[in-house]
Amino acid sequence: xxxxxxxxxxxxxxxxxxxxxxxxxxxxxxxxxxxxxxxxxxxxxxxxxxxxxxxxxxxxxxxxxxxxxxxxxxxxxxxxxxxxxxxxxxxxxxxxxxxxxxxxxxxxxxxxxxxxxxxxxxxxxxxxxxxxxxxxxxxxxxxxxxxxxxxxxxxxxxxxxxxxxxxxxxxxxxxxxxxxxxxxxxxxxxxxxxxxxxxxxxxxxxxxxxxxxxxxxxxxxxxxxxxxxxxxxxxxxxxxxxxxxxxxxxxx
Ligand SMILES: Cc1cc2nc3c(=O)[nH]c(=O)nc-3n(C[C@H](O)[C@H](O)[C@H](O)COP(=O)(O)O)c2cc1C
Numbered sequence: 001x002x003x004x005x006x007x008x009x010x011x012x013x014x015x016x017x018x019x020x021x022x023x024x025x026x027x028x029x030x031x032x033x034x035x036x037x038x039x040x041x042x043x044x045x046x047x048x049x050x051x052x053x054x055x056x057x058x059x060x061x062x063x064x065x066x067x068x069x070x071x072x073x074x075x076x077x078x079x080x081x082x083x084x085x086x087x088x089x090x091x092x093x094x095x096x097x098x099x100x101x102x103x104x105x106x107x108x109x110x111x112x113x114x115x116x117x118x119x120x121x122x123x124x125x126x127x128x129x130x131x132x133x134x135x136x137x138x139x140x141x142x143x144x145x146x147x148x149x150x151x152x153x154x155x156x157x158x159x160x161x162x163x164x165x166x167x168x169x170x171x172x173x174x175x176x177x178x179x180x181x182x183x184x185x186x187x188x189x190x191x192x193x194x195x196x197x198x199x200x201x202x203x204x205x206x207x208x209x210x211x212x213x214x215x216x217x218x219x220x221x222x223x224x225x226x227x228x229x230x231x232x233x234x235x236x237x238x239x240x241x242x243x244x245x246x247x248x249x250x251x252x
Pocket of ligand 1: 005006007008009010011012046047048049050051052077078079080081082108109110111112217218219
């Protein structure tokens with residue numbers, strides 16, 4: 001079973017490729033609890049957030065019912081590097097008493113834009129990452145199929161410990177609030193942000209989107225806005241680019 005979480009399409013795409021390679025069923029992890037998953041091999045596919053496991057993913061792992069002798073793999077997508085996200089994931093899985101077998105990262109176009117200095121990739125960088133992804137996923141699938149344990153085939157990057165142990169907790173506490181999201185004067189009230197939010201956290205009130213508190217900070221609402229300027233995150237996203245995978249032609 002492949003369980004995925006995705007805001008801008010990268011992890012969903014990787015989950016779909018893995019499912020083709022491995023012949024595994026694929027399912028969004030939000031709302032999957034109570035679905036009677038009997039599989040012994042579970043592959044978690046999700047984006048890296050601030051060099052760690054997104055809190056929404058950690059919460060699903062901590063609460064989902066799965067077989068006590070299930071064996072788990074992590075495949076995280078990232079724009080650049082994951083720090084010690086894999087170690088964080090291993091600890092959460094072991095905390096449930098499950099077997100944390102092996103971990104992998106797949107480099108994909110960047111989606112984080114909510115801070116000074118962070119923007120989407122240039123067209124060239126985005127295309128070269130997307131061109132490399134299918135072969136990388138094949139490689140990952142082969143390693144998962146082999147069943148070998150103890151593999152951490154990930155891009156940790158520099159200062160991994162500081163990024164995951166110091167910056168991640170700060171980021172989760174202070175930089176992931178949905179309060180910064182707002183509709184701009186160019187919002188046409190189409191409701192696409194409502195439809196695309198994987199958490200069901202946005203409602204239309206008087207023709208304008210309003211954000212609730214159950215936000216994963218995946219930025220689906222910002223990136224998938226049909227007008228592209230109808231959603232902003234305070235001043236931070238002014239002049240920033242937009243990225244959403246189905247929007248670009250994926251190499252086959
Ligand atoms: C809140 C947030 C934090 C992110 N932090 C990181 C990071 O620490 N390292 C990195 O390489 N990419 C980071 N990214 C980029 C995403 O991990 C990357 O674009 C991922 O493939 C997006 O997956 P998705 O399209 O399935 O949502 C971040 C994105 C968001 C929205």
